[in-house]
Amino acid sequence: MGKENIELGKEPLTLEIAKKLASKTILSINKEALRRVSESRSLVEKKVAENKPVYGINTGFGVNASISIPGKELKKLQVNIIRSHATGFGNPLSAEESRLLLSLRLFTLLNGHTGVSSELCLALKDLYHSEIIPLIPEKGSVGASGDLAPLAHLGLSLIGEGSVFLDGKKIEAKAALKKKGLKPYVLKEKEGLGLINGTQAMLSVGSLALYEALELFFKANKVAALSFEALRGNVDELNPLIHKARKQIGQIESAKDILGQLQGSSLLSKKTKRRFLQDPYSLRCAPQVHGASFDFLNFCKTIVERELNASTDNPLVFSKEGLILSGGNFHGEPLAISFDTAAIAVSEFASISERRLELLLNPHFSGLTPFLAINPGLESGYMGFQYLSASLVNENKVLSSPASVDSIPGNGGIEDHVSMGMTSARKLKQIVYNVKVALVLEAISAAQAITLGKLSHKLGKGTKKTFDLIREEVTPLTGDRIISEDVQKGLIFINKL
Template identity: 40%
Template sequence: MSTITITGEHVSLETLRPVFRGPVQVALAPQAVENLRRANQVILDAISRADVVYGVNTGFGKLADRRISPSDLVELQRRSVLSHMVGVGDPLPDDTVRAIMVIKLIGLARGHSGIRVETAEMLVNMINADVLPVIPTQGSVGASGDLAPLAHLAGALMGEGSVRIGGVTYNAAEGLAKAGMAPVELGPKEAVALLNGVQASTAIALRGLFGAEAVFNAGLAAGALTLEATAGRQVALDDRIQQIRGHAGQIRVAGLLRRLVADSAVLDVEFEGRRLQDPYCLRCQPQVMGAALDLLTFAAHTIQQEVNAVSDNPLMFPDDDVVLSGGNFHGQPIAYAADIIAMAVCEIGSISERRQAMLMDASMSGLAPFLVGNAGLNSGFIMAQVTSAALVAENRAKATPNSVDSIPTSAGQEDHVSMATHASVRLGPMVRNAAYVVAIELLCAAQGLDLRNGGTAAPANRPTYDLVRSKAEFLEDDRIMAGEMEAVAAEVLDGVFTGIVGGALEGIA
């Protein structure tokens, strides 16, 4: 089991990858503990001076001008959490909830949120025992942060709401007791520290980013195999072409594809009727997939910044012994990042489906119609490509930007919101759709290469071909292919092709 040590300093996205694979252990480094103590002391000092501090001795949102008496400060924390537990819909997946908890702890450990060490340690203990709050998917507009989702997290610490342990759902108080823990009573500022922030949308977007990375690499592997199966022109991958345009993603993608098809037994052989120029789905792979890589790289940098951000309000600055209110809880950066990931994922699937259509068309591919012998009696891959077309159409609808939407809340106090959570949540279904599309192309490309030259792939393409053939035999006659599509898609989502292609995203490390 992986251990993540939280120091209060930078944490890489790569460090968080195990969080999505299963339970992890976290530990607070001494510096992180000291950060927490110093920030909490700022709050204690402000209370002792009777300073007016938002969320400490005032109401919330539009009620910020309402003063709270000293005797009600603790009760204010409890009621604010309960009032914000208004999420609805299906619960977020366990892996995402685990990521939310870890990312929230990373932000708190920076030492600007004001919570007590004991409260942070409660979060640590829940993560280490894999006691996961049940957090509904819907109810956040992405400002002031992910209030409703994070309230369900905070409520679980207090013994309110529900938790999941080993896949079983319990009343939160019962679940904590089962794990040997007692609920915490939140102190001044702690509710705001836990409720404010964009850790929910950030964690969901990060899950989408990791999925997009897996689909991107599988898309490159599929495109390289299709290039061989259709005897495409590898001249389009020449580095000189890429260099004079200059886009980093295009240059890198062309290099990855050149490596995959190097020493191909097919691509250097001229024959009568071979195309002088390929259709764009083959010829423009560096340009299309390269642009997708540039988008994903930008999104990775944004998400990495947000993972390490302090995004609640108000904020403590111990060096200056001051409390400042601002708007770090606004989710616009994550909304943009999620929309960018959505566009990239959509296009990865779109160009893959076009390569499948080319493989189906005997006049374009030079292969048997629909990649099968005795066509007519056999339908071959005709319906598999229809499935891809349906999934691509669905993803195009889902790719509509969410970040340009806004609806005022809190009597106009929160008059511009990000919709970051909406933008992030739709990435999961989009990634899965694209994984199916690319999986279908992988099946088609392996079939096409078998028809062209008996399945002799280029050396670097061989692992892709062999993996596909380990899940699906050559299609001699029609059979049910749904299970094979599922099996290959599972390999896509598991990130297997990232190792084959070698196209890890910059910005994750």
């Protein structure tokens, strides 16, 4: 099956399309979008010829905006802002994140409000197809005036400076461009600023994390259903009448999903003996908790998809009106608050999962051996899983503290309120990973409980599939072993689920 061709500038972007852009795909550029770019570029060139002060074209930046730059220095001005703002530090963004960042910045330029040339857009498209991965450090953005530092590192790759990755190896950008038959791009007036003013770095990291967070809702439901089987849960609490009575959409969806996984299970028989008349909250209220998180993740998706299609530059060029207007669309507050909200929401999948894990490992609740060991006392079984899960939940609690409520002014007081949106995105990314591990721990333990209880032949159609997927990667525990290896194998399972 060939790669999908995505035509940028024709249709609005969605979170699903963003995920595809992060992979290796084929880009084309809509002709109407290029026309918009050319029209806005013509207005920029007109302003350059008039030699009147226009921010970002013939003035300094930030607190230096009152300083006029002579015509012969305008192109150097654009190179200087790329070099001077490439102050990123830390681990590089992943190849997926860097690729998405590049394509999102290109899409923004194609809105026709940045004032760059069509040549710059085509150069970005060629860079994407070259499979050169810009080396973009993850730290350095405060999320206002755009993601200046990360986007500046993208700009370096385009003009043949700094470092990039090619075939998995770090090399100089100039050498990589030459290997791929590309020339370093020569920036025109406003194009340096046009590359770095925007929210595309936090948007690329946060979008991919949010995409995974939404997937984790369905995975959490499947894992919870397996715990229902292992603990002989009371399925009456999944009855649609209960959930429709509350009218919360996510809750209704979660209950329906969990109950759907249990279709064909012996739990649906009235003859089946229950562990409890009323289950502990981590089972009984799973739809209420999972569903609340899902609702807020979907709200965040709405905000993110608006931003995927936004023009986030300063100044913005409006060719039809003949205006170049300074504003603050680069401010990352919508994304910062959204990613902070998503961090809280997705953390709850791990928080309630850890409690179900405790039920599975505790003989007073499971009716099985302590920690699901074969020879308790001599063996500790999956005792260590609860420690790991608790540590992940604790870390998530710390990481869920919102970054968006903080602001550290910069640029001589001109940038006196910032969003810290990149910090929000990076936190969300780590939390999502922690949640995946927590669900792995619950799923492996539920499978072990099902094996010990000799229940595998009584499972529902959906839970049997989940159980079998686990057993493809993790064999039943027959004695103490290095269970961190089970966790690594479980991550293969959770990615398939």
